[in-house]
Amino acid sequence: RLNWNHGISLASTNHFEAAEEALLLVEDGLYQREVCYTCWLVRCFIMNAKTEKAWDLYLDMEEPKDSFLLLQVIANDSYTCGNFLFAARAFGILGSVDPQPEYWEGK
Template structure:
């Protein structure tokens, strides 16, 4: 991926469904997670979980979502013109999840956003 997760995601989005696109999605999910590019990892694990439900994909998605939140929480992204919309997008991924853990994670994110006076959808 050459540390270009957005380009990898765009390449996947242009591909037709099939084994090649599934394998690319696996690569994006795992490599982005390892590189700390948690937003793209979360999107990829979410798509994988919808295509082929698997507890490992949920675990990857959960970890990546928590990684996105950790960046906001620990690194103060909201003070550096980071798009708060990303947290809204994360909440949308959680809404589409079937795991009961998704609701718990979403509650923590919403509570933190409220305490920090951030408006997220």
């Protein structure tokens, strides 16, 4: 629990390298399956220029509702970091599931 709290705190204060390290030390499967944990880990991967790892986490998601949320994080954070390939990929999937104009514009 300490690594989970520490990692989330670091990530929320934009200390993404240290946050990634702390979050990867979380061993409890219950915490690892929480969408909050996964979203923060994905954000850390993207901010640390490891977007492919973030994408792999999305591909491993089993819950459709959670994978949609994860795609939103990937799309927006990848766009913010200038990783437009993954942003376009994520926005494209989001747009095919939910035809919102924002997803089309992001793509």
